[in-house]
Amino acid sequence: MASEIKKDLERAKELFSATQVCNAEEKKVKELIEKQEKNEIVISVIGQFKRGKSTLVNALLDDEILPVGIVPVTSVVTKIEYGKKKIRVFFDRGNIKEIDANELPKYVNEQENPNNKLGVLSIGMNSQSDFIKDGIILVDTPGVGSVHRHNTDAAYAFVKESDGVIFMISVDSPINEIEIEFLKNAKEFASKFYFVVNKIDNVSEDELVQYISYCKTLLCAILDIADVNMIPVSAKKRFGIDELKRVLLEDVQKTSKEILERSAQMKLLDMIKQALSKIRLYTRLLELSISKLSQKYERIKEYMRELGESNTKLAEKFLKNEEKIDTVVLAKECTLAVNDTKLAITKKVKEIFDIEYLFELGDMEILKTYTLSNAKGSVDLVVGEFLKQEEDARNEILK
Numbered sequence: 271m272a273s274e275i276k277k278d279l280e281r282a283k284e285l286f287s288a289t290q291v292c293n294a295e296e297k298k299v300k301e302l303i304e305k306q307e308k309n310e311i312v313i314s315v316i317g318q319f320k321r322g323k324s325t326l327v328n329a330l331l332d333d334e335i336l337p338v339g340i341v342p343v344t345s346v347v348t349k350i351e352y353g354k355k356k357i358r359v360f361f362d363r364g365n366i367k368e369i370d371a372n373e374l375p376k377y378v379n380e381q382e383n384p385n386n387k388l389g390v391l392s393i394g395m396n397s398q399s400d401f402i403k404d405g406i407i408l409v410d411t412p413g414v415g416s417v418h419r420h421n422t423d424a425a426y427a428f429v430k431e432s433d434g435v436i437f438m439i440s441v442d443s444p445i446n447e448i449e450i451e452f453l454k455n456a457k458e459f460a461s462k463f464y465f466v467v468n469k470i471d472n473v474s475e476d477e478l479v480q481y482i483s484y485c486k487t488l489l490c491a492i493l494d495i496a497d498v499n500m501i502p503v504s505a506k507k508r509f510g511i512d513e514l515k516r517v518l519l520e521d522v523q524k525t526s527k528e529i530l531e532r533s534a535q536m537k538l539l540d541m542i543k544q545a546l547s548k549i550r551l552y553t554r555l556l557e558l559s560i561s562k563l564s565q566k567y568e569r570i571k572e573y574m575r576e577l578g579e580s581n582t583k584l585a586e587k588f589l590k591n592e593e594k595i596d597t598v599v600l601a602k603e604c605t606l607a608v609n610d611t612k613l614a615i616t617k618k619v620k621e622i623f624d625i626e627y628l629f630e631l632g633d634m635e636i637l638k639t640y641t642l643s644n645a646k647g648s649v650d651l652v653v654g655e656f657l658k659q660e661e662d663a664r665n666e667i668l669k
Contacts, residue, residue, distance in 0.1 A: 275531045275538075279303050282538055286545060291552045294628040295541045302534055311526050312349075312407045312431055313464075313518065316456065317438035318449050319413025322468045326438060326505040327410045330515060331399040336410055337375045345380040346390045347428045348410040352403045353396035360391045364609035364631030365602065386424075401515060406522060414452050429455060430540065433533040434462040434521075440469040441481050445488055453492055459540065461532035462521065464501065465489060466514060471504040478502060548625060555623060566622050573618050574664040577611060581660045585653045592649045600649060604656035605632060611660045615667055629663060 279299055286296035305312075315323045324336040327350070336348065359367045359377050369377070376382050377390050402408055409432070412424045429435070435456055439445055457463070467485070470478055482500050489498045501517065503510030521529065555563065584607060588600060612629035619627045 292545045295545045313434040314409040314432040315436045321438045322505045348393040350395045350408045356396045358394040362389045362391045432460045435460040467502045470502045608659045
């Protein structure tokens, strides 16, 4: 089975690389191949807002690593891997910032970063918890169903990257339509589910039995299975956490290969569907009259010209202040400007052609190029590299 999925992934990569229309799928399948080779399993904690997801993650790690509160706190995806403690913020412009633990709420807290105005893509954290030392990547996701729509969107988007899902419900609320819809979406991408009932310290034993019985009936119908294992916990008081750890670690040790292979199959199927959809759209574009196609091309060509002029003005501004600029700071600013150019192009291509076109975004890429060239203190070289990279991005679309 392992060799079969590997062959399928390699074949898909080859097919996707044959056309720029599928460059996003090519990138995703490459990442999936790397993930299979590393044998890392991504387990995401998902569910409606205020179910206690962040508290559960802290309990599993036996480490108060994530902020919690009485209002929805988590506004971005947080990935936790094994390693020496470190926290990095990944921004949607491609840059990365290492921060101290006391700074974390500034980026993940809905109150301090409303509507994710800082443009945080995700948080990467390391922990030396024994629970994740054997290849688990534990992920805390924003809650769905709150008034903060972007939180729900972020959670839905990350489900596609999950191999296993801890689906969290709590005894203070029956499973609702929002959770049912989210679960239906999640089962298309994750190959393993763990159902956790939280806040069991708030009800009697009889009430808990009734609640679990109700949930089992509903979940079996949704998933079309005969039975489902539900693990009762109190994340806050640490009740039931050892049993949940035992179940999770036993699966990772015994069946991680099967979980990853099944997950890869599901994700590959989704990529193929997305690729076929794009190819059909691209084919329809080619069927447009010459005049309509020319109009679209002229629109994108004019936009690229305007983008180039804007970047030239930015470069002139950098050169004008040459004596005041630190080269390292400039290199970072230039990298962000290139990333902004790529993001703007992606948005415009979607607007004009209704096709998703993705670029690789880098952090400090121009500084790396500058360092490799053994340049010493030349602002001209850094700005020159910026102009080259932004022009390459524009020409990639027009060629």
